[in-house]
Amino acid sequence: xxxxxxxxxxxxRHRAGSQRFRVEAYFKFLDDNQISFDTNExxxxxxxxxxxxxxxxLQKSWAVFxxxxxxxxxxxxxxxxxxxxxxxxxxxxxxxxxxxxLLAKVLRRKIIYDFDDAIWIPNISSGNRIATFLxxxxxxxWICRWSYKxxxxxxxxxxxxxxRFNKNVVYxxxxxxxxxxxxxxxxxxEHVTIGWSGSQSTxxxxxxxxxxxxxxxxxxxxxxxxxxxxxxxxxxGSMDFFPWKEETEVEGxxxxxxxxxxxxxxxxxxxxCGFKIIQYMAVGTPAVASPVGVNKTIIEPGCNGYxxxxxxxxxxxxxxxxxxxxxxxxxxxxxxxxxxxxxxxQSNRANFLSLFS
Numbered sequence: 450x451x452x453x454x455x456x457x458x459x460x461x462r463h464r465a466g467s468q469r470f471r472v473e474a475y476f477k478f479l480d481d482n483q484i485s486f487d488t489n490e491x492x493x494x495x496x497x498x499x500x501x502x503x504x505x506x507l508q509k510s511w512a513v514f515x516x517x518x519x520x521x522x523x524x525x526x527x528x529x530x531x532x533x534x535x536x537x538x539x540x541x542x543x544x545x546x547x548x549x550x551l552l553a554k555v556l557r558r559k560i561i562y563d564f565d566d567a568i569w570i571p572n573i574s575s576g577n578r579i580a581t582f583l584x585x586x587x588x589x590x591w592i593c594r595w596s597y598k599x600x601x602x603x604x605x606x607x608x609x610x611x612x613r614f615n616k617n618v619v620y621x622x623x624x625x626x627x628x629x630x631x632x633x634x635x636x637x638x639e640h641v642t643i644g645w646s647g648s649q650s651t652x653x654x655x656x657x658x659x660x661x662x663x664x665x666x667x668x669x670x671x672x673x674x675x676x677x678x679x680x681x682x683x684x685x686g687s688m689d690f691f692p693w694k695e696e697t698e699v700e701g702x703x704x705x706x707x708x709x710x711x712x713x714x715x716x717x718x719x720x721x722c723g724f725k726i727i728q729y730m731a732v733g734t735p736a737v738a739s740p741v742g743v744n745k746t747i748i749e750p751g752c753n754g755y756x757x758x759x760x761x762x763x764x765x766x767x768x769x770x771x772x773x774x775x776x777x778x779x780x781x782x783x784x785x786x787x788x789x790x791x792x793x794x795q796s797n798r799a800n801f802l803s804l805f806s
Contacts, residue, residue: 452805454479454486455531455558457520457540457548461494463695466648467565470623470724471602472537474794475801482802487531489523491516491541517541524548528556533805535561536592538568546588546595553595561804562592565602565623567720569610590614598804602722603743619804623722625731627793632703633733633785636777643767644705644734646676646693646725658711659685661760668764671771676701703732706777707770710738711763723747726754727792730784735777737766747792753784 460468479486492500496512499505520541528534528551540548552558566572569589593599593614600621601607611618643662645655655675662673662685675681678693691701702708708729712718719742726736726747738744740756748754755766770777790796 451482451484452532453530454484454533454535454805455528456486456488456535457537458488458490459538459542460492461490461497462488464494464497466724467623468537469695470625471563471565471621472535474624474626475798478794478798478802484802484805487527489520491520513543520548524551524556528552528558531558533561533597534558535563535804536596537563538566539588539592543583543585545585546592549588549592549595559597560592560595561598561600562596563600563621564589564607565722565724567607567610567717570717570720572717600804603720606719606742619800621800621804622792622797623724623727624792624794624797625727625788627731627789627795630699630728630731630788630793632699634703634706634781636706636733636774636781638706640670640672641706641771641777642672642674642704643707643709643771644674644676644702645709646702646705646728648693649677649679652677652679652681654711654713655681656683657713658709658763659683661763664760665764665767669768669771671767674701674704676705699732702728702734705729705732705734707767708734708736709767710736710744712739712741712744714739714741718742727788730754730781731788731792733778733781733785735770735780735784737763737770747787749783749787753780753787 456472458468462473463469492512499508534552549560553560569586571586593611596615599611599615599618601611601618602621602623604620608618608620672689673685673687674689674691676691676693680690710725721742723743726738726744729736730753736748736754737757738748740758745756748756750756757763757766
C-alpha cells in the first residue's frame, strides 16, 4: 500500500523559493506514483506579504497565533492518519519544538525533517528583530534526533551537523525543474547583462558588491539587472529591476548573461546550497561567486565560472566574461549540462521518493 504523507509547510504555496524547489516541485512525482499526500501551511498569503516589513507587529502576532491554532488542531485531529510527516525547516516559526515532539513521541509518526540553511545559527532579518528572542534555535538538534530521516540540501556542512544527532541523513540538493527551465540565455546581445537574483532577505550580500560594480562600470560597459521580490532601496547609478514572480522566473533569469553570487565567509554562508548558481547555470549562464561552502563544488573555475575573493579578482573575472562571448556560450553550456545531470528534479526524483521508504 502506498504511503500517506503530510507536508507541514511554513509558507503559503508558490511563494517561498526554498519551499517551492525543495518540496512543492516534487508533488507531481508523488501524483505520478499515486502516493497520497496533503499539505498544511502555517502562514497564509496575507501574512507572507507583510513578513519582511518593519513593524506590523500586531498583524504578525495575530497571524502567528492563527498559525499555531490551526496547526495544533490539524495535527491533533488528523496527524494520526499519515504514515510520514515531512517538515520543511520547522513546524512552527517560534517557540520550542512542541509540534515535532507531539508527532514523534505521542502520535509516533515518521518525521522526515528537511532544511537547506544553517537554521540552528541565529540569522534574523531587520524587519523581525523581536523574533530573535522567540526562535529557539536550539530546537533543530532535537528535531533531528526525533526524526526518521533528515533531508539536507548541503552535504558537508548541514549534513555533518545533522549526523551528530541522527545517522539517517540524506543529501537532497535543491533542484530546478528541467522542463520549466528550458530557455537558454541569449549571449549575442548588444549589451551584456550582469545579474543577481534573490529574495529581499539576501539583498545585503548584493549591497556589498556595489562599490566593485561601480568601479567595473568605469572600465567596461554592461547592463546590471536585479531580480527580487522587492525593489532594492540602494542603487549603483544604472540598475534595472525585474520584479520576481513565479510565472516569469525563467524569463527574468534568461535575461542575464553573467550571474553573480557574492557571500560572506561565515558559518551561515557555509550552510547555503548555492541555489543562485544552479539557477544561473540552468539557463546557460556562467556564474561568478564567492568561494564559500558548496559554491566551491558547483562552480569549476575555468570550466563553468569563476570563484573570486578580492575586489581585483571579481573585476578581472567579470571583465573577462563581458568581453568574451564565446567563453560565455561554452561555459554556459557546461554549467547547464551539470545542472541537468546533478541538480534537476528529474535527476533527483528517485532520491526524493526514497525519503518515504
